[in-house]
Amino acid sequence: MLMTLLCSLPLAFCEGYYAAMVLVDLNKKWVSTPQNTLYHCGWSPTTNYEFKCKVHSTFVNGTKVYDNGVFNETNKGSPLRFEKQR
Secondary structure, X not given: OHHHHHHHOOOOOOOOOOOEEEEEEOOOOEEOXXXXXXXXXXXXXXXXXXXXXXXXXXXXXXXXXXXXXXEOOOOOOOOOOOOOOO
């Protein structure tokens, strides 16, 4: 089902290019609390805010790095590189 959806979108998912995708549950409300905040500083400007949806999974370059509250830290990704244009 997911591949059918992706193939019908007017986007190009091409082999050899970097890509990221986030799957969101649009029917699951979620409240930000200090216990579920993942910022290194330990706080968030959204504390006690109720979101109308929740991130379910995150994929980076074809690897699932987040799945329903659990991180896959085996693949750390690559640092961004910028080139100056003159």
